[in-house]
Amino acid sequence: MSTVDAFAALRVPFVRAFALARLMSFGGQVILSIAVGWELYERTGSAWSLGLVGAFELAPVLLLMVVAGNAADRYPRRNIVMLAHGILVLASAGLATIAWTNGPVDAIYFMLVLVGVARAFSSPSFGTILPQLLKPEQFINANAWVSSAGQFAAVAGPALGGMIIAASGGAGWAFVAVGFSQLSVILALLRLPAIPPPQHDPESRRSPGQIYAGFGFIRRNPLFLSAITLDLFAVLLGGAVALLPIYAKDILAIGPAGLGWLRTAPSIGSLATALAVTHLPPWRHPGRAMLIAVAGFGLATIGFGLSHNMILSLVCLFLTGACDSISVVVRVTLEQVITPDRLRGRVSAINYVFIGFSNEFGMVRAGATAAIFGPVASVVGGGIGSLLVVAIVALAWPQLPRVGPLHTLKPVEEPA
Known part of the structure; x- marks a missing residue:
């Protein structure tokens, strides 16, 4: 009777680095969501202002879906993810500055558009890095561990974000924590190779059918x-x-x-x-x-x-x-x-x-x-x-x- 090696994927250094990147990425997203909601409701007292958060983040994703997907198939995906999370670091710094200086609410929504742009490019590349590095029989075990990392962030993230806001008396330091989490994503991904995409005829790749x-x-x-x-x-x-x-x-x-x-x-x-x-x-x-x-x-x-x-x-x-x-x-x-x-x-x-x-x-x-x-x-x-x-x-x-x-x-x- 054969036994299942539950830690098979984690024995691969690439998977460990990728799971850490996912953990920090998703944890930062959860804290960002809590901090933005707290900051907006403290400023406006309006439920409508909270509802607009999703619209400002999702609109760039919808508009850039085709562009981001094509970029993931034309350039090294690791590099695209690192660039996207660099934008998230800058957006987090902007949100922290707005919170500390009591900047305009419109500026918060502008930063959320940057967050949406970053996520639009990050997601199709982030989710397709591991298949370039693993064998098909390793996918399920690796995906289970990566999913576990994300769910751990979903469990711990809200509590951590709430504690930071409660301890500091505002959302500013929570945004700083988000920035450091996204910087950690970049550092973890540096341990992965930047694999170039398969080469095809440049003209065919620009055709509407390929786009x-x-x-x-x-x-x-x-x-x-x-x-x-x-x-x-x-x-x-x-x-x-x-x-x-x-x-x-x-x-x-x-x-x-x-x-x-x-x-x-x-x-x-x-x-x-x-x-x-x-x-x-x-x-x-x-x-x-x-x-x-x-x-x-x-x-x-x-x-x-x-x-x-x-x-x-x-x-x-x-x-x-x-x-x-x-x-x-x-x-x-x-x-x-x-x-x-x-x-x-x-x-x-x-x-x-x-x-x-x-x-x-x-x-x-x-x-x-x-x-x-x-x-x-x-x-x-x-x-x-x-x-x-x-x-x-x-x-x-x-x-x-x-x-x-x-x-x-x-x-x-x-x-x-």
């Missing part, structure tokens, strides 16, 4: 299209994070401290599951595991929506994070395995936009339906919607539940 090749690749590959559709609509319909303040105050009556636990429970579930995946052999039927996980996500969401008990609510939210972690590991690994390296940047950019916007639109969906039908109906209806999505995807793309171990798949090559 938008990522869209065509996803459309012509039903296996990946089914996985991204499943993840996108499950998050869009099943997300309940936006309504947690209502549950904490009006339904569970557990106050702001309880709200903190509700926000943390999904991240703890994701972290625990990602660590567990590192000890498991590759799934024999990963598509089936993804469908079951998303169905579990929907059932746990329904359970949370109906719960009036804090312990049961925490358990349900823990399970939503656990199930989501499985879905993410399968989707990310599938993308890495079947996408040719010359297209990974463009495909990753599209994937990032769709998944990122599903979170934002999911919050809008939850808020709108809660305003009309009430929070319980909104959450429970979203969970039911996730179950319907699982059924539709399983019927529309039967190849997803039948797919074999991911490391046995090969890149789907297309004409250059």
Whole structure:
């Protein structure tokens, strides 16, 4: 009986450096979100000012998606990520200066546009570095460890950001911490090689077909299209994070401290599951595991929506994070395995936009339906919607539940 080496990926120096970079990057993002929200609400007292944060950060991502994806396929991805996080260091310094000098609120939003530009270029390159350095059979274990690093940041980041703000009496030093975290990303990535992209005919790479090749690749590959559709609509319909303040105050009556636990429970579930995946052999039927996980996500969401008990609510939210972690590991690994390296940047950019916007639109969906039908109906209806999505995807793309171990798949090559 063979044993699974849970630390196989971590024995590779590149993976350790990359996981550290992900940890510092995501941790900085979490602290930045908390610090910006605190600073804006302290200045304006307006919920609308908080809602604009997402718009100013996401607009550059949407506008630059095609450009950023093509850049990731034309230049060394490590260098692009380092440049993007250099911009984040500068934006963090700008935000700290604004906080300390009580600068104009409009300047905060300008800095958030810079943050959005940096993330637009960072994401498609950051997410496609490891496949250049590892063998396909190492992807799942490596992705599980990288996901664990991100989830640890999601658990610890809010507490660290809150403590910095509380101890310093403002958001300025929290922005400084964000700047140092992004500088740490750059230093960690210096340990990775700057791998040049595959060389192709320069004229073909500038043609409209090649610029938008990522869209065509996803459309012509039903296996990946089914996985991204499943993840996108499950998050869009099943997300309940936006309504947690209502549950904490009006339904569970557990106050702001309880709200903190509700926000943390999904991240703890994701972290625990990602660590567990590192000890498991590759799934024999990963598509089936993804469908079951998303169905579990929907059932746990329904359970949370109906719960009036804090312990049961925490358990349900823990399970939503656990199930989501499985879905993410399968989707990310599938993308890495079947996408040719010359297209990974463009495909990753599209994937990032769709998944990122599903979170934002999911919050809008939850808020709108809660305003009309009430929070319980909104959450429970979203969970039911996730179950319907699982059924539709399983019927529309039967190849997803039948797919074999991911490391046995090969890149789907297309004409250059």
